[in-house]
Amino acid sequence: MTNSISEIRDADCIFITGSNTAESHPVISYEVVRAAKRGAHVIIVDPRRIPLVRQATLFLQVKPGTDIYVFLAMMHTIIREGWADEAFIAERTEGYEAFKAVVEEYTPERAALMSGVPAEQIELAARIYAFGERVDGPSVYEEDRGHSTILYAMGITQRSNGTDMVMTLANLAMLCGQVGQPSTGVNPLRGQANVQGACDLGCLVNVFPGYQRVTDDEKRLALAQAWEVEELPGQVGLTIVEAMHAVAEGKIRAAYIMGENPMMSDPNTSHVEQALRGLDFFVVQDIFPSETAQLAHVILPAASSLEKHGSFTNTERRVQLIEPVLPAPGEARPDWQITAEIAARYDKKMGVDRQLDYWRYPSAAAIFEELATVTPIYAGMSVDRLRGEGLQWPCPDAEHPGTSILHVGKFSRGLGKFNPVEAIDPAEQPDEEYPLILTTGRVLYHYHTGTMTRRSEPLDWIEPHGYVEVNAQDAAAVGVEDDGFVVVKSRRGQVNTRIKYSEGVSPGTVFLAFHWREAPANMLTQDFKLDPVAKIPEYKVCAVRLENPPEKNLVSRRESEKVR
Amino acid sequence: MVTVTIDGKSIQVETGTTVMEAARDLGIEIPHLCYHPELSASGGCRLCIVEVEGRAGLEPSCQLACADGQVVRTQSKRLSQMRREVIDLFVSDHPLDCVICDKAGACLLQKYAYEYGVSETSYDLEVSRSLFQDDNPFFLRDHKYCILCGRCVRVCNEVIGADAIELAGRGFESHVATPFDGPMIDSSCIFCGSCVQVCPTAALMPVSRRGKGREWDLDRIKTICGYCGVGCQVEYALKDSRILYAQATPDAPVNGEFLCTKGRYGWDFATHPERLTTPMIRRDMAYELGLTDEPWHLPDASPLAVQQPKIEDSFVPVGWDTALDLVAQKLADTVKENGPDSIMGLASARCTNEENYVFQKFMRAGIGTNNLDHCARL
Ligand code: SF4
Ligand code: SF4
Ligand code: SF4
Ligand code: FES
Numbered sequence: 001m002t003n004s005i006s007e008i009r010d011a012d013c014i015f016i017t018g019s020n021t022a023e024s025h026p027v028i029s030y031e032v033v034r035a036a037k038r039g040a041h042v043i044i045v046d047p048r049r050i051p052l053v054r055q056a057t058l059f060l061q062v063k064p065g066t067d068i069y070v071f072l073a074m075m076h077t078i079i080r081e082g083w084a085d086e087a088f089i090a091e092r093t094e095g096y097e098a099f100k101a102v103v104e105e106y107t108p109e110r111a112a113l114m115s116g117v118p119a120e121q122i123e124l125a126a127r128i129y130a131f132g133e134r135v136d137g138p139s140v141y142e143e144d145r146g147h148s149t150i151l152y153a154m155g156i157t158q159r160s161n162g163t164d165m166v167m168t169l170a171n172l173a174m175l176c177g178q179v180g181q182p183s184t185g186v187n188p189l190r191g192q193a194n195v196q197g198a199c200d201l202g203c204l205v206n207v208f209p210g211y212q213r214v215t216d217d218e219k220r221l222a223l224a225q226a227w228e229v230e231e232l233p234g235q236v237g238l239t240i241v242e243a244m245h246a247v248a249e250g251k252i253r254a255a256y257i258m259g260e261n262p263m264m265s266d267p268n269t270s271h272v273e274q275a276l277r278g279l280d281f282f283v284v285q286d287i288f289p290s291e292t293a294q295l296a297h298v299i300l301p302a303a304s305s306l307e308k309h310g311s312f313t314n315t316e317r318r319v320q321l322i323e324p325v326l327p328a329p330g331e332a333r334p335d336w337q338i339t340a341e342i343a344a345r346y347d348k349k350m351g352v353d354r355q356l357d358y359w360r361y362p363s364a365a366a367i368f369e370e371l372a373t374v375t376p377i378y379a380g381m382s383v384d385r386l387r388g389e390g391l392q393w394p395c396p397d398a399e400h401p402g403t404s405i406l407h408v409g410k411f412s413r414g415l416g417k418f419n420p421v422e423a424i425d426p427a428e429q430p431d432e433e434y435p436l437i438l439t440t441g442r443v444l445y446h447y448h449t450g451t452m453t454r455r456s457e458p459l460d461w462i463e464p465h466g467y468v469e470v471n472a473q474d475a476a477a478v479g480v481e482d483d484g485f486v487v488v489k490s491r492r493g494q495v496n497t498r499i500k501y502s503e504g505v506s507p508g509t510v511f512l513a514f515h516w517r518e519a520p521a522n523m524l525t526q527d528f529k530l531d532p533v534a535k536i537p538e539y540k541v542c543a544v545r546l547e548n549p550p551e552k553n554l555v556s557r558r559e560s561e562k563v564r
Numbered sequence: 565m566v567t568v569t570i571d572g573k574s575i576q577v578e579t580g581t582t583v584m585e586a587a588r589d590l591g592i593e594i595p596h597l598c599y600h601p602e603l604s605a606s607g608g609c610r611l612c613i614v615e616v617e618g619r620a621g622l623e624p625s626c627q628l629a630c631a632d633g634q635v636v637r638t639q640s641k642r643l644s645q646m647r648r649e650v651i652d653l654f655v656s657d658h659p660l661d662c663v664i665c666d667k668a669g670a671c672l673l674q675k676y677a678y679e680y681g682v683s684e685t686s687y688d689l690e691v692s693r694s695l696f697q698d699d700n701p702f703f704l705r706d707h708k709y710c711i712l713c714g715r716c717v718r719v720c721n722e723v724i725g726a727d728a729i730e731l732a733g734r735g736f737e738s739h740v741a742t743p744f745d746g747p748m749i750d751s752s753c754i755f756c757g758s759c760v761q762v763c764p765t766a767a768l769m770p771v772s773r774r775g776k777g778r779e780w781d782l783d784r785i786k787t788i789c790g791y792c793g794v795g796c797q798v799e800y801a802l803k804d805s806r807i808l809y810a811q812a813t814p815d816a817p818v819n820g821e822f823l824c825t826k827g828r829y830g831w832d833f834a835t836h837p838e839r840l841t842t843p844m845i846r847r848d849m850a851y852e853l854g855l856t857d858e859p860w861h862l863p864d865a866s867p868l869a870v871q872q873p874k875i876e877d878s879f880v881p882v883g884w885d886t887a888l889d890l891v892a893q894k895l896a897d898t899v900k901e902n903g904p905d906s907i908m909g910l911a912s913a914r915c916t917n918e919e920n921y922v923f924q925k926f927m928r929a930g931i932g933t934n935n936l937d938h939c940a941r942l
Binding site: 005458 | 725754756786787788789796797800819825826830833879904912919933934939
């Protein structure tokens with residue numbers, strides 16, 4: 001996030017898109033509720049009537065994959081009506097003219113046609129966002145423009161044009177000068193406890209710790225020196241989806257997977273399974289025998305986050321310490337100990353001679369001390385400083401208080417760049433054979449691939465099985481009653497699950513969460529077209545059809561409750 | 565800005581600040597039951613009354629706005645007497661079961677009864693609510709302990725936005741209720757447990773702690789929730805190294821006193837019997853290595869197609885030494901034969917910074933590849 005979570009409650013306008021905040025980031029949704037109760041505008045652009053729509057003052061229900069037209073039309077309106085923040089644009093940005101020329105084409109009328117949202121609503125959203133208008137109540141900010149903040153999540157990034165989508169939202173914020181001040185900014189909500197930290201520490205194909213590019217010779221050499229190795233690989237690696245394809249070509253032969261479950265989380269499950277089975281050697285380190293672990297050659301038992309020391313970095317870039325609460329079960333060990341031990345033994349097998357303590361760290365704290373020296377944005381942090389409230393990066397030196405708001409007065413790259421972005425439609429469009437659009441996501445009571453929450457008694461009590469949300473109209477077309485079984489089919493595979501009538505999805509759209517192993521949503525999703533830059537698969541849009549199951553099995557809601 | 569003096573100490577505060585808030589800023593605690601710093605003031609309990617110089621009546625400080633030059637007293641004989649009467653009335657409708665109550669030690673009513681020396685009611689004890697609802701695995705609702713402070717209703721409306729409960733009925737009939745007193749699951753409740761968190765008494769209690777230990781016997785450890793990226797701080801209350809319940813504390817930097825249902829109730833996965841507790845090698849590889857006598861082949865059926873796959877059917881447990889050595893050997897063999905770029909590493913968004921750092925260092929400085937990813941994108 002460019003800004004911090006606690007600022008949301010003071011925003012005058014909150015613009016939420018591609019984030020089912022109340023279910024995926026509940027505590028952030030509490031901030032939105034507080035702002036709404038104090039009179040802020042809450043604008044939601046989403047294909048589904050998500051729970052937070054209850055608090056919204058304006059809900060633009062778009063057809064999946066067409067939100068880009070709405071954003072472009074909002075910017076079109078803002079420029080046409082002269083609502084842009086000209087001073088901000090002149091002083092702090094570049095590339096405005098080229099961008100303006102592109103946006104010219106995207107009228108609200110065109111957006112209405114594509115997305116199904118009336119043009120007047122798009123124009124209204126544009127005005128409210130641009131000026132940070134409130135419904136009522138006083139603003140805590142005493143300026144001409146109120147403060148507007150954008151919250152988004154995977155609904156924006158998990159698209160074949162995800163990078164474009166993110167740039168579009170950044171353009172919108174810059175256009176209105178809604179950056180670099182409290183309660184503004186462009187704020188991605190990250191889905192998992194330490195996804196931010198894993199990125200910060202360089203667990204990506206193209207960057208070392210602290211987002212230093214692997215292709216930057218100078219940085220690479222410096223890191224090699226710090227790590228006391230002759231050289232480091234300077235070529236961008238293969239992402240997970242690419243690697244899965246590379247197995248078939250014999251390029252990838254072995255895999256080491258720590259705490260991930262690609263059998264459930266990656267697109268096109270059948271293909272993932274084929275790839276994993278094709279590996280010569282494959283080791284999984286996890287806390288449960290996940291669907292992925294079932295296929296591994298070796299399984300190593302890890303301690304969970306409740307059983308070890310270390311730190312997590314949250315979505316607002318706050319690094320916080322975790323503490324062991326429980327003893328680890330049996331012989332399970334913290335992941336860092338396992339990896340370090342493998343590394344030390346690997347060196348020996350390869351005949352590499354290093355100091356004894358090169359891999360064998362005495363504690364998690366010792367690792368943090370080392371990583372801070374090679375990760376510039378963490379340079380000023382130490383375990384001692386992290387006690388209590390933690391620190392938000394960038395924190396370049398030991399005196400630095402951390403950074404709650406990015407881009408204050410100046411963008412990290414200097415001038416903010418307007419990227420002219422054209423609308424691109426989703427890679428797979430519905431057709432006669434597969435007439436519905438499937439969109440995937442999460443529900444409140446479960447988390448990711450369900451390995452943890454499905455083994456929590458209270459959480460699994462409330463949502464013990466998967467379901468596909470379907471509009472009554474589409475459900476009637478297949479003739480399956482509420483809570484009856486249905487088959488969802490795509491070009492990649494099929495899943496059997498229950499149907500749940502829902503007014504939350506419009507006709508033509510169905511929703512399936514990816515937590516349930518009995519109804520693995522990713523059997524259906526596509527992996528042929530990735531975002532060209534971020535290499536993210538398009539989980540949010542693919543074409544499917546509904547079918548009656550071979551033998552009709554109509555279990556009523558009542559009966560399923562008895563099973564509970 | 566206005567300046568007020570409370571118990572002889574002066575402070576400058578924003579216009580609109582209440583005396584209760586100003587007192588808190590000064591570190592003065594005014595007794596209160598219905599007031600909660602994160603919620604709107606309702607002025608229901610009257611325990612927070614104060615004396616204002618120049619005014620005859622007593623005012624509830626949670627609703628009294630500070631005025632310039634105001635002089636306030638939070639303690640006096642008269643106030644103590646009035647507060648004693650308020651508490652007396654409360655305990656006339658609240659069984660003093662403190663000796664068997666799980667909340668004892670953390671209950672606000674008990675705290676003030678102790679401070680003001682109210683050991684029993686001077687009225688006839690008459691408990692007007694007897695409803696006991698255990699309709700969900702998250703929390704119990706035991707209405708006989710409810711003092712109708714309304715905190716639960718306000719938090720559900722003002723912070724959570726769920727509007728699942730309300731104060732229903734009048735007089736002796738009044739109680740906190742879901743629509744038509746139905747089970748929680750049929751209401752709009754999202755089981756965040758925030759009502760339980762702010763309840764001052766034992767009327768709302770986590771199921772998981774029932775009869776398992778007294779407040780003063782519990783160990784408390786704070787850490788960060790392992791689920792989503794919000795990074796809420798959670799405080800676990802434990803007895804004999806077992807978690808009894810989880811809550812949040814006001815000093816948590818991101819979430820204050822609030823959590824979602826996963827953070828507050830989803831910790832029991834850690835002690836689930838299916839946790840992996842020993843390294844294991846798949847049976848076909850174990851056979852090759854001479855670790856088992858029975859040949860075996862990985863079945864063609866997808867693990868997703870099998871109802872309840874048992875890990876022991878396909879794997880044999882081994883010691884750490886054997887497992888680690890095998891992994892190192894296999895990775896080394898692969899690199900020697902096919903080069904470092906034939907290896908793929910997947911780090912984890914659920915592991916710590918330290919673990920991800922060591923992992924990528926191994927892939928890069930050890931093996932020598934950038935084929936390194938995690939599910940940031942997924
Ligand atoms: S658990 Fe949360 S949603 Fe349910 S009644 Fe309590 S505060 Fe409201
Ligand atoms: S249940 Fe608790 S919080 Fe709710 S009104 Fe009763 S005492 Fe107050
Ligand atoms: S308590 Fe809920 S919102 Fe907070 S970090 Fe955990 S899962 Fe996320
Ligand atoms: S705390 Fe002020 S009236 Fe209850």
